Amino acid sequence: MEPALTLRGIRKAFPGVVAVDGVDLDLYPGEIHALVGENGAGKSTLSAIAFGELLPDAGTVTARGTVGLVHQHFELIGRLRVWQNVLLGREPHKGWRIDEAAARAQVLAIAQRNGLPIDPNAFVDTLPIGVQQRVELLRELDRDPAVLLLDEPTAALAPAEIESFFATVVQLAARGTAIMIVTHKLQEVIAYATRVTVMRHGKVVERTLTSATSIDAIARAMVGGEVPPVAARARTELTPRLHVKDLCAGRGATQLNDFFLDVRGGEIVGIAGVEGNGQSTLADALAGLIDYTGIIERSGTMGIIPQDRQREALVMNWSLVENTLLGRQHRKAARRGLELDRVRARVDTAAICERLDVRAANFDVAVRTLSGGNQQKLVVGRALIDEPQFVLAYNPTRGVDVGAAALVQSRLMEARNRGAAVLLISFELDEILALADHVIVMYRGAVLGSFDRDAFDRAAIGRLMAGSA
Amino acid sequence: MNRSSRIVAGPLGAIVLIVVLMSLAMIVAGTSPLDGFRALFVGALGGRNEIGETLVATTALLFPALGICLAFRAGLFNIGAEGQLLIGALCAGALGAVLTVPGPIGITLMLIAGAIGGGAWGAIAGWMKARFGANEIIATLMLNFVAAAFALELVSGPLKGPLAAGAETAWLDPKYWLPALLPGTRLSIALLFALALALLLQWVFARTVFGYDLRASGEAPEAARRSGINLGRLTWLALTLSGAIAGVGGATIVSGELHRFNTQLSPGYGFTAIAVALVGDLQPLWICLAAFGFGILESGGLAMQASAQVPKDAIHVIEGLIILVLAARRYVATRVEGTLP
Numbered sequence: 001m002e003p004a005l006t007l008r009g010i011r012k013a014f015p016g017v018v019a020v021d022g023v024d025l026d027l028y029p030g031e032i033h034a035l036v037g038e039n040g041a042g043k044s045t046l047s048a049i050a051f052g053e054l055l056p057d058a059g060t061v062t063a064r065g066t067v068g069l070v071h072q073h074f075e076l077i078g079r080l081r082v083w084q085n086v087l088l089g090r091e092p093h094k095g096w097r098i099d100e101a102a103a104r105a106q107v108l109a110i111a112q113r114n115g116l117p118i119d120p121n122a123f124v125d126t127l128p129i130g131v132q133q134r135v136e137l138l139r140e141l142d143r144d145p146a147v148l149l150l151d152e153p154t155a156a157l158a159p160a161e162i163e164s165f166f167a168t169v170v171q172l173a174a175r176g177t178a179i180m181i182v183t184h185k186l187q188e189v190i191a192y193a194t195r196v197t198v199m200r201h202g203k204v205v206e207r208t209l210t211s212a213t214s215i216d217a218i219a220r221a222m223v224g225g226e227v228p229p230v231a232a233r234a235r236t237e238l239t240p241r242l243h244v245k246d247l248c249a250g251r252g253a254t255q256l257n258d259f260f261l262d263v264r265g266g267e268i269v270g271i272a273g274v275e276g277n278g279q280s281t282l283a284d285a286l287a288g289l290i291d292y293t294g295i296i297e298r299s300g301t302m303g304i305i306p307q308d309r310q311r312e313a314l315v316m317n318w319s320l321v322e323n324t325l326l327g328r329q330h331r332k333a334a335r336r337g338l339e340l341d342r343v344r345a346r347v348d349t350a351a352i353c354e355r356l357d358v359r360a361a362n363f364d365v366a367v368r369t370l371s372g373g374n375q376q377k378l379v380v381g382r383a384l385i386d387e388p389q390f391v392l393a394y395n396p397t398r399g400v401d402v403g404a405a406a407l408v409q410s411r412l413m414e415a416r417n418r419g420a421a422v423l424l425i426s427f428e429l430d431e432i433l434a435l436a437d438h439v440i441v442m443y444r445g446a447v448l449g450s451f452d453r454d455a456f457d458r459a460a461i462g463r464l465m466a467g468s469a
Numbered sequence: 470m471n472r473s474s475r476i477v478a479g480p481l482g483a484i485v486l487i488v489v490l491m492s493l494a495m496i497v498a499g500t501s502p503l504d505g506f507r508a509l510f511v512g513a514l515g516g517r518n519e520i521g522e523t524l525v526a527t528t529a530l531l532f533p534a535l536g537i538c539l540a541f542r543a544g545l546f547n548i549g550a551e552g553q554l555l556i557g558a559l560c561a562g563a564l565g566a567v568l569t570v571p572g573p574i575g576i577t578l579m580l581i582a583g584a585i586g587g588g589a590w591g592a593i594a595g596w597m598k599a600r601f602g603a604n605e606i607i608a609t610l611m612l613n614f615v616a617a618a619f620a621l622e623l624v625s626g627p628l629k630g631p632l633a634a635g636a637e638t639a640w641l642d643p644k645y646w647l648p649a650l651l652p653g654t655r656l657s658i659a660l661l662f663a664l665a666l667a668l669l670l671q672w673v674f675a676r677t678v679f680g681y682d683l684r685a686s687g688e689a690p691e692a693a694r695r696s697g698i699n700l701g702r703l704t705w706l707a708l709t710l711s712g713a714i715a716g717v718g719g720a721t722i723v724s725g726e727l728h729r730f731n732t733q734l735s736p737g738y739g740f741t742a743i744a745v746a747l748v749g750d751l752q753p754l755w756i757c758l759a760a761f762g763f764g765i766l767e768s769g770g771l772a773m774q775a776s777a778q779v780p781k782d783a784i785h786v787i788e789g790l791i792i793l794v795l796a797a798r799r800y801v802a803t804r805v806e807g808t809l810p
Binding site for chain 2: 287289304311312314315316317325326328329334338339340
């Protein structure tokens, strides 16, 4: 069989780093091909080259038919309707005017053919995340691609949505589309992909049939060795640290309704939920950034790992040293007289980089030059450096590779073990199940259920996350 | 990055480009560039008096440029330095005309009055932004016109000097004149104050908590807010300080140069200062150098008009070109960086 997409000898260098270094890849019609690797391994660069967004320095890209790409961060226009988004730039028209009836019919037809129920007239910003992704997918499918590239397609989906998403993908492949999924969720690779390609430092280090490998083997190939285990859970004394009751805040879909929560020192409480169910409102209320009614009682110091490291946690043009002071600059210990204590800041930076294995040329380079994983580790290290008694961790391992994620999770577990209260808000259910002593399921701004560690029930939690009891 | 953009982006390339464009402007104005440049430099630096006038212009530009720098660093586009400078000068002139205290105290009081006047003018815009979310660009720009009309109204009536012919306050008692720095010229020790202020600001930005908060707010407002910085308070404070610095500048023009307040006292220093601050890359010490460069243009331009028949407006064309070249440089640099992973 002829491959639908052929990459030969692809090389792409950016100043200071060779992102992709001599990669060959074939995608065959009907296969689901997983591309995995640590942050900075070159996956995103390679898929951008395959899609034609980036030109390689060397090598050739040959595609038989169109190539479609579904982005990790949806590129939709929220204030337009579904059909307007799907057909953007290709609207059927009668003379000068868009033929709306024909457009809606066309979108319905693609949707039905692919088993993706949708209302073509709905405004995109009123749709849940899983349905928005369907819109993205439909937009690509309308162009009848021979090759479909999916970049972290399930990052924001609930377990049930993930299943129905993959049902569609499997069906597409069965009809002859060549599919490549860039992901770091190895369970999905094993469950749905036919072949897997592992990249490390810009090179392909392993290609295999998924039937002939395992999650552990893939993880080892990605890291180039053993994945460090997460720190063990120690027995702890529980002391009350955070008490939340009758909390109402925010508005619209992410409004909190009589939310309640207790986190004690020495435990990790996980908030399970699909993105957009009020987690951000909760985090902002706890951080004192928005108005609320109800009770929030917290004792002791607080360390925060915000959700969006680039926008909320870092000043991208600043050095590592300056960034380690952010959020800590008003403490007495940060000052010496009128000046910031720069010696102290440098010592702290060194400690953070050592504990979280942050890799940077030196402490004075701008953090924008670091990889996303190293930026995240810096943010985590900063939140923990002063040994806070309460830690608010919001997606602490988002977009971080397997090895770094294990390190971040270990540091959170160690904070718990030394007696800190840790509130873990995460869209990765597996992360919550691995770390938490207690899980609260959040749906539409309210508590829908809670589980102790000895009574974790993955299926039940997944159902509650989707809103069904 | 291709070859031509690499050349434009280099600092040497920018200087060469500026000289070429200036030469073109002179040719268009009907003068040989050689004569033009000679007239410009002789007029600006050719003698004691010329150097004095260049440094007077440098000082007049440096204060508002430093004020603008402070606001820009906080991410606030204060383009109201002209009005802030004018109100500062008005307050200093009005106070100086009625003072009866010893000289040094009087001068200090006048400078403080300038800071309060300019600061209040900046604070209005800051309050509008922090309280109502008003755009500070529009607010500061419009307040320039309010300041000009307000000053004219006052010095045409209640504050008009008893013997004054035009719209100006009474002359200051010579004991309230800032001491001369270069005897025989109009240059006062205000230049030293401006340089000291630049050093102070450099230190504030680089070393202090306030400077850190200010820069964080300018670079990444959301991250700054989450780090515990009260953005509303900082906006208000930054625009107030920015206006106060421009206002002190206005006071030094009154006390050091004109010895009275006159509505014509600034030929647009507050606007040119925006270019000075940007050319100086918002770094106080570089701004000192940029102010000197623009001071040469300001004072040499007059001489160029007199001896080489290049209209003084050509200087404004040149100032505009310099800003364009530097903006292009930054744009090219951003595009190049934008291609990084």
